[in-house]
Amino acid sequence: MGNTWVALKGMLEYIGLEVIVPPPITKDTLSLGVQHSPEFACLPLKINIGNFIEAKKLGADVFIMAGGTGPCRFGLYAQLEKEILQELGYHYDSLIIEPPDTSYWQFVKQIKKVVGKASWWRVLQGIRLGYKKAVALDNLEKLVQEIRPRELAQGTADKIFHNSLLIIDRAQNLGELEESYILSREKLEHIPQDEEKNVVKIGLVGEIYTLLEPFASMEIEKKLGYMGAQVHRSLYLSDWISEHLLSPGLFKGKGEGRGSHFQNSASPFLNHFVGGHGQESIGASVLFAREGYDGIVQVAPLTCMPEIVAHNIFPQVSKSYGIPVLNIYVDEQTGEAGINTRLEAFMELLQSKKDALTAQKQYVTIS
Numbered sequence: 192m193g194n195t196w197v198a199l200k201g202m203l204e205y206i207g208l209e210v211i212v213p214p215p216i217t218k219d220t221l222s223l224g225v226q227h228s229p230e231f232a233c234l235p236l237k238i239n240i241g242n243f244i245e246a247k248k249l250g251a252d253v254f255i256m257a258g259g260t261g262p263c264r265f266g267l268y269a270q271l272e273k274e275i276l277q278e279l280g281y282h283y284d285s286l287i288i289e290p291p292d293t294s295y296w297q298f299v300k301q302i303k304k305v306v307g308k309a310s311w312w313r314v315l316q317g318i319r320l321g322y323k324k325a326v327a328l329d330n331l332e333k334l335v336q337e338i339r340p341r342e343l344a345q346g347t348a349d350k351i352f353h354n355s356l357l358i359i360d361r362a363q364n365l366g367e368l369e370e371s372y373i374l375s376r377e378k379l380e381h382i383p384q385d386e387e388k389n390v391v392k393i394g395l396v397g398e399i400y401t402l403l404e405p406f407a408s409m410e411i412e413k414k415l416g417y418m419g420a421q422v423h424r425s426l427y428l429s430d431w432i433s434e435h436l437l438s439p440g441l442f443k444g445k446g447e448g449r450g451s452h453f454q455n456s457a458s459p460f461l462n463h464f465v466g467g468h469g470q471e472s473i474g475a476s477v478l479f480a481r482e483g484y485d486g487i488v489q490v491a492p493l494t495c496m497p498e499i500v501a502h503n504i505f506p507q508v509s510k511s512y513g514i515p516v517l518n519i520y521v522d523e524q525t526g527e528a529g530i531n532t533r534l535e536a537f538m539e540l541l542q543s544k545k546d547a548l549t550a551q552k553q554y555v556t557i558s
């Protein structure tokens with residue numbers, strides 16, 4: 192799922208485990224997954240099945256998967272994946288880690304199974320390194336999102352970021368991590384940009400996998416950036432780790448973590464948890480609208496229950512705040528040309544609205 196592998200690999204290797212990272216997701220990964228998954232399953236499960244098959248060929252013998260408590264299908268997926276792989280003859284030992292928000296001690300016991308003989312001190316230091324890697328990557332990604340619509344040579348920020356990812360992956364301790372982070376940040380800050388450009392601002396919300404894994408969303412975030420939008424997501428990996436896995440104050444530095452303000456701002460539109468990140472999609476959209484963003488794009492796998500609930504509420508949010516919303520669903524049948532056309536049309540709408548508002552403001556100032 193996106194850059195998650197860098198944080199998890201950093202953490203597990205520090206603890207002393209050998210980690211096999213599956214190859215980057217391609218159409219072949221997806222078609223392997225589609226071939227062996229139930230048709231009704233959501234896109235992330237199908238891609239994961241492909242990942243597990245490809246990792247098995249590289250020699251992986253244990254997979255660790257997050258569990259869940261519903262109400263959407265995610266709670267079933269780890270078990271389902273295990274059974275599919277067994278039936279196909281891929282013999283994996285599996286560890287299903289239930290989220291700590293359900294039972295912290297159960298979570299700790301499961302972690303102990305993964306880490307074997309490593310001391311708790313080593314484990315805590317490993318988690319800290321993995322989390323800090325996630326924070327560093329998220330900060331660099333946010334900078335890339337600002338630069339993309341303004342850079343003079345398109346693609347420069349992405350090239351630097353890709354390189355940074357590899358350097359951060361190699362960092363063995365917090366000192367090396369800090370050094371590579373500072374170096375990467377400096378390189379990004381020196382990219383020549385059109386600082387005066389009147390770029391539109393888009394809030395990207397939706398289901399976690401499609402938000403974090405560019406292959407799953409057909410690189411919507413990058414496409415919008417190249418079309419001239421500054422994109423900010425409702426969810427970054429370090430936010431998720433911070434909110435679900437870390438005790439307050441244990442690893443979090445000042446200003447890290449986001450609390451439950453998305454849930455609060457979803458009210459009165461959606462007052463309760465609907466699974467996945469459905470409630471957060473609404474809450475984040477309200478916050479984006481209040482902060483003056485020009486539009487919202489929601490992205491989710493086709494048939495994603497929590498995001499379908501959110502989808503039905505978006506018209507009210509859009510009407511109350513006067514903010515346009517584009518809903519995009521993806522599955523293995525989705526065509527890239529269709530996505531591009533919809534994004535271009537949405538961008539034209541937002542840009543003309545923004546230009547008209549800017550012209551109006553200038554007219555008022557002059558007169």
Ligand code: SF4
Pocket residue numbers: 233234235263264265398466467468492494495496497498
């Ligand atoms: S959040 Fe959506 S995509 Fe993820 S498992 Fe639940 S229904 Fe499927």
